[in-house]
Amino acid sequence: MKSKYPQFKLSLALLEKEPLKLSGKLPPEFLELEPDGMIESISDIDYKLEAQMISGKVLVKGGFELSLGGSCGRCLEAVTIDLPIDFELFYDEISENDEELDITDDLRAEILLELPTNILCSEDCKGLCPHCGVNLNESTCNCGEAPEAIPSLSGDDSPWSALDQLNKK
């Protein structure tokens, strides 16, 4: 099967000679993400990695940078999240017969692990009023107020209530 994005297959023969440095951009399709409605767009993924062989084992270190677009889970505003990811992979079971080490799936997994499960415009987003739908970050509404909090001139808050209290004693 031909793939539409680069595969990371490291030649072990080359790695044995010298460390390998790779960098570039990956299309968002690299993540093979099913659209889930929460993450609406993914930028190209910048990657940088360095692989080296240390006594027959391979260490791969590097980082990714990408940004995600989506809607805040509380207020539905559009949000962009920048996601820097550092990773370190270690392969200690390398057979002498292997010609290359395919780290494509592991790299993908490193990114998928870091994807947020919840997109918020800010940690303390107040969200939308469940009654009138007003964005509570931008304005306020009266729905949330309990009826007894609304000032009135009758009842215990009226100017006469203090006198009433006195009379009852």
Ligand SMILES: [Zn+2]
């Ligand atoms: Zn929000």
Ligand SMILES: [Zn+2]
């Ligand atoms: Zn409201």
